Amino acid sequence: MTETGNTDPAFSIRRMTPGDVELALEWAAAEGWNPGRHDARCFFAADPQGFFIGEQGGEPVGCVSAVAYGDGFGFIGLYIVKPEFRGKGLGMRLWEAGMAYLGDRNIGLDGVVAQQANYRRSGFRLAYRNIRFEGTAQGSAGGGVPPGIVELPAVPFGQLVDYDSLMFSAPRPAFLRAWCDHPGAVARAAMKDGGLRGYGVLRPCRSGYKIGPLFADDSATAAALHDALVAAVPGETVFLDVPEVNAAAVALAVGRDMKSVFETARMYTGEPPRVPVERVYGVTTFELG
Template sequence: MLNLEELKLKKLDKKGLNILVDWAATEGWNPGKYDFEVFWETDPDGFCGFYFEGELIAGGAIISYNNEYGFMGLFIVRPDFRGKGIGEKLWYLRRDLLKGRLLEGAVIGMDGVEAMQPFYEKGGFEIAFRDERYACTGKKYNASQYVSLIDSQDFEMVRVYDLKCFGFDRKTFLKHWLKIPNSNSFKFMEGDELRGYALIRKVEDGFKIGPLFADSDKIAEELYKACLNCAEGQSVFLDIPVTNKGAVSLVEKYNAKYVFECARMYHGKGRKPDMHHVYGVTTFELG
């Protein structure tokens, strides 16, 4: 018999994280086959959950980016254990544990589905804007002369640009994300200056673009076209922050169809990511 009081929060190992990502696939979150590998390398201490009789029954991510910014994602309770108060207990314990991993006053972000937003607000999170997922079909477009594949020698340049766009250094994440199997990453260069970059990867159903960061609407469009070129005839998903009007115009121009939405929510009053250069969110799981 399950006793809620006896459930203790435990750190997940890599196997436990893989189980969470498998659950996410079953729930229709459409992760990539190799996502969990990158998630693990980003922050091996950033995943926790509850076990009952030796089996994982609930878990989630509590990612720390250099103790300066936190992100909560991958929050799942196994279906046969829902409705018992497990999720509520787990969520608050995760929030508090992550706060303890961060510098005082650091912000925690998350992307919350509509049904759960009132619960998250009770836990101290405030809605900042909506993230909407759009899907279109990949096809061939004329490639811009300024767009080319990112190679290993570009890493430091991309890291610096990513810091400008994401707002916090995620060197470890990028080191592995840019090399994730079944993906292509593109840069937009004007002379020696990087003006935008994007990555498209294979997921359970089709492909996902993320991130799509750019200095202008036109640059974002050229990178978007480069990604669509990689997935001819396949579904391609892009998660946009609706506060970026250029991102809204982009999906409208290419007749992408609305799929669903989350709300980006923040806990804390410290520095938050600036979405001005964000035309496509990297992941709902890690920010």
């Protein structure tokens, strides 16, 4: 689609193909965002209509993701313009395209804290900060798995979707199916009396591994899941993105000698979704929420 109101006829915006999402993640890696090695397929599955790429004279120069989770919620991410094309207003045109697609949904984002003022001008309000922690995985490959911790594929998919829908802002079955089948990922669940008490996914990134999501009913369950995940990659660098308002999640990271290395501002255009943040010990991704 050609961008409405664009004063440069050589600039146009269209929806991404799966290959374009791969390119966008290469740009994200160049920005130091350390995306997962196999994120593109999973991201695209979340909403194939929600990824936009801008081209200048046919050359891809910028992108934004605007993933719609049903009719009520959306999330903005992957907002990038190549350095040599910045300062020309192209990023704003991409932003407008993504926001127009999401319409009157409540929209969330994880933005750089320094850009909060700009996001406020677009109608976003701060909910809380997310903190990225970095550490070294403890444990040994092939070590014992705590009682009640099972491989995630052992959980009926419908049960997983129901649990995830309580922890996230909207149901996301298409994304979950792809995310839990992530190549090279480790995925674990905590079960008790046939009920799901929490789950987590650890995936390979350009550097080290990221845990996300890490959802759990209580801190003991979160700790057991975390330790079962990192035991699969002993000695590797691991990252965990934690809502600062969840003191138990911060304590889990600090208690495992993880250090704060980055933070984002979680912002919404509407009221923060009624998500039990006290049970969110690790954000799924900063790009998709």
